[in-house]
Amino acid sequence: MITKAAGQLSRLLPRLSDYADLPRSWRRDILAGITVGVVALPLALAFGISSGVGAGAGLVTAVIAGVVAAIFGGSHVQVSGPTGAMAVVLAPIVAQHGIGSIALVTVLAGAIVLAAGITGLGRAVTFIPWPVIEGFTLGIAAIIFLQQVPAAFGVEAPSGRRTPVAAWTVVAGAEWSSAWRTLAVVVFVAAVMVGLPRVHRAIPESLTAVVVSTLLVVAFHFPVGTIGTLPAHLPAPLVPHADPAALRTLLGAAVAIAALAAIESLLSARVAAAMSPTGPYDPDRELVGQGLASMASGLFGGMPATGAIARTAVNVRSGARTRLSAIVHSLLLLGVVYLATGPVAAIPLSALAGVLMVTSFRMISLSTVAKIVGSTRSDALAFTLTAVVTVCFDLIEAVEIGILIAAFFALRTVARRSSVVREDLPGPAQPGDERIALLRLDGAMFFGAAERLSTAITNYPDVSVVIIRMSQLGMLDATGAHTLAEIAEDLEARGVTVIIKGVRPEHMALLANIGIVDALRHENHLIDSLDDAIAHARSHVARAVYP
Template sequence: MTLRLPDVRDLLPRRDDYDLRPRTMWADLVAGLTVGVVALPLALAFGVSSGVGPAAGLVTAVIAGVVAAVLGGSRFQVSGPTGAMAVVLAPIVAQHGLASVALVTVLGGVVVLVAGLLRLGRVVTFIPWPVVEGFTLGIAAIIFLQQVPATVGVDGAVGGNTLVTAVRSVGEAAARPGAAAWALAVVALVAALMLALPRLSAAVPASLVAVVVATVLAEATGAPLDRIGALPDSLPVPTLPTASASALGDLAGAALAVAALAAIESLLSARVAASMAPEGSVYQPDRELVGQGMASVASGLFGGMPATGAIARTAVNVRSGARTRLAAVVHGLVILGVIYLATGPVSRIPLTALAGVLMVTAFRMVGAGTVRAVLGSTRADAVTFVVTAVVTVAFDLIQAVQIGLVVAAFFALRHVARASSVHREPLPGPAEPGDERIALFRLDGSMFFGASERVLTEVTDASVRGDVAVVVLRLSQVGMVDATGARALAELVGALEREGITVLVKGVQGRHLRLLTMVGVLDRLRHERHQFDTLDDAVEHARSHVRRAAEGRDVPQLDGRR
């Protein structure tokens, strides 16, 4: 017996990932340059907001951006530090310290890599749209609230509850009106430029221009604002993070949270990119997980933070005319050039300028039209959306997704349960004497744990209260049966038979036969031949049974039936 390894060829890079024709390469170079310019201030900002530092944001954009582009499953995905990951990482840094980031990043990357090898990429399709949008809205709110301290010129508590920290920061700013005024002015300037410049020209990198203008003005006026500070002028040497048994135990939960978010956000971003591509595109979800896992591992080795696919930067990449994954590689190289050539000017950027960039980014993460669409769809979807968003802001991102899924599942099961019903039908053909003693029930929908008790009660009450001698159960319209539903049917048959009511079953589907047999539904029938394929046969046997009972005689066995 030989051990066969799984085929992973579809998870590896291929020659056709790239198109080396000059026209295509030029389009990719232009798109990559555009995305790199847009990504630079975001990489710095997300590094700062996560508590890891701007240098880690730059390293992540370079290393993870290139690795994910080469190994990932999307032609257009641009990866790097994101707001959602910064939100998850901030409390980890606050609780376990800055030294824990490298190990968490590598462990999270390994989990995502294994998920890809196990072919779990399609799992994201089971996340309902209201949960995704509620999650995104909650992240946007957290990103915005995280910037409030910098906006009013005070230091916020990294890792604390963002809403509480934001409120406290506003109170503290009242005692320092001078610093608050400078900070608010810079944030307002950056926001105004980011909102106004795209109206003048879509080709202008608004966030970069806004940061440059704010920095020049801050330097010219000598504004008392905190700056980014010293940055490395080269990439650090890769090193393995220290991994003791106690550290692995302490950080296992954090690594799983990071991995879950990285997988969900990356797959959603890749799906959005595929839908945005002008000529249509497909993505490979399992390969995308492998690429993102390797990207986070590489980022952790170089001192970066966990990476995910970035929806905003990916959208810019597609709209800028990218053709292949070469554009995402160029984006990483552009930021690498900044590290080697321009860390001096970058170090003078005011932190409040980055706060302004993130505030505008948070506003753009969820469109008003999307919110209206979700809230106006169904009450169940609206509740799921609101609950997911509130839990995201108030508690924890991963818990928010879990609770959102539970809420969505509850409403879905309730809908299926309500669609499952039982109807008493008239007997087919001309009425005959004794038909009033025959009850014909049609079961529709699904017999599962959410509906079985109600169906059981309705049939039992209608049968026992009347002068019913025979009950015919039509099961041909039952779409799904689980163990609970099958057990309820067995109890129904047993209860009616104990009341002296003969039960006939019609239309058991082949796919349900094994389960119904295993739980004893058919064994509880008075006779093994009380199972029928056609309604006419079942009703004829029921009438025969009633006629003989009216004559005061036992029903003899005819062809094995009673």
């Protein structure tokens, strides 16, 4: 037992094989890391501001969490740091509990994600349906866009209001005499980001848009808000103070953050595995890496981190093959902290708002939306409700509701495909065969179909023997097994002999525990062969007709 546990734990730790391709790919990895670092800089600053913890915290998170997740994570090409989805979750927590609570809630959330990875919960993400994932992504994109509306108009976001209401309030009460300046910066940044790839795709459009807009604002003395003072070095690690009252207050928020971090990181790693030739990822190790990354980020004053789909995609497209690229990305941002905080502090907040607005549109795939809406009504409903609940209420609730809706329709489909079919007895007919009902169970005998199948089985009058064929039954749960026992008891009480034929090995233990053998007239009425079951049934009919 101890040896097995040690083996499982060692699987979650870094190893030399993580860098097996490094001798052949180190040049591409370094270039990819530089490219991702350039792309990540404006996003880290923007997401830090958007979450309410500040641009400096976003930069610290990209540095600390980025390198820890790269070393300990389960993907060779995943890039981690602050993300839009996490900013959406953190903003109300900062508003309600204050910025001082973020360090504690970040460490708590990281510990929860770490525990999930150690206990093997990483594969749970495979149970999230595709329409729910896309609906969640659409909702996140809408919230990111709406969150930037106050910065785009150069005002503070109204406190205590949900994002859509706050955005509408800002637009309705806008002072256009001053708002046109910040809106002009947003439009300029958006135009550069959209137009630059048409000129040359190798130029980092977000960074170029931010740099040029900053130079123009400084040159023409545009009166717009800027990032302001940034830390010129990494803060010393500090364990956040945690009294029992604070833990009770923030535990729910930490669970929500941990759930989002796990879901987003695993989805990003899964996308990266499909895009990259580096092979599959380890979901449990990925959670371990992301948990450690968030805990380290919280100790250094950062925010919770997750795998970032956009930056990971840039990393893969830039030719990354090993974890070195994500490490280089963090080292580049570390250089910005120590060498370039002065120029970065002059970046207009409206420029970062423009970057995030364009990023939110790029998160949405119209072709994917069309495919889901045009698929089935149940998938379209799950997609739509997940997106609406994400925007209007809560991100985690949106995923939960989407999964419940998808599960309900999936179970309904399985239940509808479950049936009871009366078959003709094979071979030449014999006297008394009309008093034998050979019933085949198809599909699943579970809580969603048990009652309907029970009615179908017991609704055969004028029969002396019922043979229930279970060899074609795919799924059986406790409700289904209990219903079969009740069916046998009911029929036997009415004088009808019940024979169970072809029980699959994986169903036998459940049926035995529920009491199906006790419900039958004789234990020999559990038969494997159809010919034997029919012969036994005919012997019962013969004794009934010719006692």
